[in-house]
Amino acid sequence: MNILTGDIGGTHTRLATVEQGAGRFRVVDIARYASPDFDGLLPIIESFLHDHPQVQLQQAAFGVAGPVVNGRCRTTNLPWELSASELSTALGIPHVHLLNDLEALAWGIDTLDDSSLVTLQAGHASNQGNQAVIAAGTGLGQAGLTFDGAQRRPFACEGGHTDFAAQTQRDTGLLQALQSRYGHVSWERTVSGAGLVELFRYLLDSQAATTPGWLDDPQQDTAAAISQRALAGDDALCAEALAWFVELYAREAGNLALKLNATGGIFLGGGIAPRILPALKKNYFLQAFMDKGRMQPLLEAMPVKVICEQHTALYGLARYTGLAKAAT
Template sequence: MFEFPVLVGDIGGTNARFGLIETKGDQPRPLSHEATADHADPSSAIKASLAKDGDRAPRPRSAILAIAGRVDGPEIQLTNAHWKIAGQRIAEDFGLSSAVVVNDYVPVAAGAADIEPHDLSPVGPCPPVPGGARVVLGPGTGFGAAALVPYAAHLAIVSTEIGHTDFGPADEFEEKVWHVLERVEDRITVETVLSGPGLARLHAAVAHVRTGKPHEKIDPAAVTEAGLNASDPHAAETLELFGRLLGRVCGDLALTFLATSGVYIGGGIAPRILKVLQESGFRTAFERKAPFAEMMRKIPTSVITVQDPAFRGLAALANEGGKFVYHGQVWRKAM
């Protein structure tokens, strides 16, 4: 499916990371991080990345790029950057035989197919169960998720937009929090609360409920730090609430896809609050899915702790392309 060397890229609204798989079976060799604001378009960033490697970098013959957004149509506008990404244009700019553009959670799901236990930190006591569907998700700048579903001899990767589904309270305290929680476009969605900006919103709402006075939002990293070192009781309570809410959504996704082989949590937040997830009500919320509580108790949940899970997944897609079925923008040079 891909002609080697294969250029791989993990492109977000702020930064784009590029690497090169020189030979089939290899892992990507990192090239560089490029700020999207520093380049007029993705081809400019790719050219700069290849140039930084000097004579070491062989000329890529194909490319697979993961982007943080929906992949519909021949040209994709990044949500939080000015770039427009078109696989055909990039392929023509660099003389490639093919170019594929996928949602950023497609490679994370592909990487979960053969993820090693030492690349995971379990949340709960459940051992992995082979052969079933898996779900990968991640609260970060936004909230992404995908499922890896066995289908005959293949593994189908199903992208989702779960982050933009409505999300409501489940008890009296959450009712109070929801009443003062900042809305986004007049909605409270999964991403409204389970993301970096969502952590800041939750903290402001929790402090408002506990003090009876509106509270200014603070930086999400400051919420995490204050909650972990117990310097701010509202921040500590916010992290515990975040863990319970994340457990509930993970359970919903596990039920939706019958993910009996596990739920894998990536993104930038979960590794930082691993202890909170392990000690909070995450698993209780995950399992509280009557009448399927017994099934839920057997589904493992883990935090992905390996670096660059997207790069590893891109390597899996490039090296074992026939193993996976997934949606993406695909351009191939006419023979």
Template sequence: MTYPHLLADIGGTNARFAVETAPGKLEAILILPCANYATLSDAIKSYLATPLAIEAGASQVRKVGIAIANPVHGDLIQMTNHHWSFSIQSVKNEFNFSTLLVINDFKALAMALPFLDQTQKYQVGAGRAQEGGVIGLLGAGTGLGVSGLIPSKSGWVALDSEGGHTSFAPTNAREIAILQFALQTYKHVSSERLMSGAGLQLIYRALADLHKVTADDIDPPEIMRRGLENECPICSEVLTTFCELLGTMASNLAITLGSKGGIYIGGGIVPRLGSYFNQSHFRQRFEQKGRFANYLEQIPTFVITEPYPAFIGISAMLGQISQE
């Protein structure tokens, strides 16, 4: 393989870039706000012009891998949670790249899972991963990403999934009230509407309405801060609800895929919750599946702590292309 490679992880809020100068060696990692750039090409140009990228050899890059928070089918990409749209071939031609691999960000993240060591993840609750078992993945951030890894004779196969857009299914009176509140605004309430940054705000407004108190105009980080510091009972209830919803979503994924290899939690929200997440009812809700409770008790759940896991996955997929 010819290095350096350009790696990018494009979310609805931030675009993360790195230059891979050798297998697994990442340099010039930078995070650029998507809102600061009119197009993906503008963001790439800005990154390649930075002193860090230049020093890492960015001008020599010909092979590029981009993980993006969006479905990838064909040449044209229109982001779901941001206004960027682009043609893969046009971007490849514009920068004279020899290879431009564009895949769903959670597909890239899924490909990273077999490479994570104990310093890049931690387990929540009991359970033991079955060797060579199917692995499930979900993560809440700007949106709700879902994927999975299926073992095959030629290695792991990562799933293209938009499971975050499945319909939200409440399991108790509080969640039914939240759904009823959300339906006043949205014809379809997906899981992502609630298990995401914007979802924290929606849950906050719904619970304020339920308890007949005035909701403040606060953003997700402030909701999390107030909840974690017990400054606001509603914000604390938001975090409780969020962790429980994620537990149910994770268990749905586990029984859908038969994820005996474990369920991994990525995205930007859960790592920011820290020890609160471990002490929440996430795992309790994960195992709360009636006749399938014993089935789920045996499946481990992990939180990904590696700050740039998508880079690991996109690097592995670029490697596969080079070997074909």
């Protein structure tokens, strides 16, 4: 049976039907929508069903960027309020599951094979150890998987909104600049697409460099433009910003790995990590990841992998739905 799944982000929403066969998941129909163009999830679903009349809706699960409490979510980077029960009623199906988007990603990890992952550090995984997932994109999502004695159970958290911790004089300057504009400064303010832009603008200001004409082009993805120029070696300041971004990403990944004691491994997901793999493979990522004083040996033993399968969250939602149905 096909399951309608959706990965709901602040920038884009992907809806897809997923089917399972021979122990593997496969996307059947998929479409992508600009989230800000809609006033909620239901109009997107209705558009998808209109364009895919062959879909016979029986089960649905959606991963959404924001905290989900009692089947409801006020999205973090969109002015939406979502309710699993209201969606169930509107769609005329008995069960709609609403999960945090990183929890959905975590449910998808066990659907992946080695070809879907890039190893940054092999480590020595504990078969019964906890795992962690961190994903920079429009925001900074985090989740964990805890071993319950039989299998790993994903759980959501909002760790990306914890306080940003400056480690260097440059970090402190950035923190002060962001505090003057935003007040509270979270890790998401620095380790996200918007965060990369903030780093680049700070470097421009602190070095009194000329602002490039392309920076304020409304037709482009500014974070992508910075990373592309950095990886191509076309712009030294872009390269500096990306290297700084990678360092901060690694530091917060190390923080999460320690908080969850992720001896089973930590996974980098989201839209940014696969696009900046050459930078993540440089030594400064692992150096920053393991820069935790007496805890360095623990981090050295943790596998660190990048998720390169773009449908992982959709597979995770389908897997979760299947397990929930089997439990009823």
